[in-house]
Amino acid sequence: MPELPEVETVRRSLSGLVGQRLRKVELPDGRLRYRATAAQFKGAVAQQLTGIRRLGKYLLLDFGDFPVLFHLGMTGRLLLTSPGASAYTKVVFRFSQATLCFVDVRRFAFVLAGNKALAALPAGVDALGVQNREALIQKMTQSSAPIKSILLNQKIIAGIGNIYAAEMLFAAGIDPHRRGKRLTAAEAARLITACEKVLRRAIDKKGSSISDFVYSLPGEREYSTGAYQKEFLVYNRAGEPCKNCGAQIQKTVLGGRSTFFCNVCQK
Numbered sequence: 001m002p003e004l005p006e007v008e009t010v011r012r013s014l015s016g017l018v019g020q021r022l023r024k025v026e027l028p029d030g031r032l033r034y035r036a037t038a039a040q041f042k043g044a045v046a047q048q049l050t051g052i053r054r055l056g057k058y059l060l061l062d063f064g065d066f067p068v069l070f071h072l073g074m075t076g077r078l079l080l081t082s083p084g085a086s087a088y089t090k091v092v093f094r095f096s097q098a099t100l101c102f103v104d105v106r107r108f109a110f111v112l113a114g115n116k117a118l119a120a121l122p123a124g125v126d127a128l129g130v131q132n133r134e135a136l137i138q139k140m141t142q143s144s145a146p147i148k149s150i151l152l153n154q155k156i157i158a159g160i161g162n163i164y165a166a167e168m169l170f171a172a173g174i175d176p177h178r179r180g181k182r183l184t185a186a187e188a189a190r191l192i193t194a195c196e197k198v199l200r201r202a203i204d205k206k207g208s209s210i211s212d213f214v215y216s217l218p219g220e221r222e223y224s225t226g227a228y229q230k231e232f233l234v235y236n237r238a239g240e241p242c243k244n245c246g247a248q249i250q251k252t253v254l255g256g257r258s259t260f261f262c263n264v265c266q267k
């Protein structure tokens, strides 16, 4: 599932669309998590794309004050390729000088527009834009949930999913099962720093492509993949030696999700 670094990679790959006018929207197949309709894009058609923002795992295309919001779900893709390229193309955005295709094999992705777009935005602070660290430390250390579940809670901090939560907790040396309220303020601060460090490195590597994640660049015939999966220290490494201490990486299930950690390095 695309997390913050993958969505940020997509945002950057689409920056060439900014300034272009949206000529029309076509719907070869509007079946997504929420059915897409031509009517919802009325406020964007004939308007100029003025900016592309990312909030958590959401991508927001601004047409003046009319927003169009994308969530990639599990397998959603926003590609600058011809719509004939995929049988799973759901929505095609024809800009003045480029075509943007919203493609999804599994239909968990969605696109919303106008007020519905704004209503869907995550409540939590963006994991890469933490201004008020004290407030976030307080929220983390007041919760009785396991710290890993706190990292995944988009109402507290937005953008982190199962992969990066594992890597961040390893980087901070914190056991994913520990309750938030059992963390000291110093540990929570260390975790926030680790979050930023892991996310920035992953963005440098254009995200992780372990199953489906791809992005496309202007003029590219096919698409590109990210490379951060080559740097995973714990995620998907159960039974393999910890790269720090040599102990076997453990795998448990926490909150219904696979959880990877080193029980020597993470306390």
Ligand SMILES: [Zn+2]
Binding pocket: 242, 243, 244, 245, 246, 247, 262, 263, 264, 265, 266
């Ligand atoms: Zn270790």
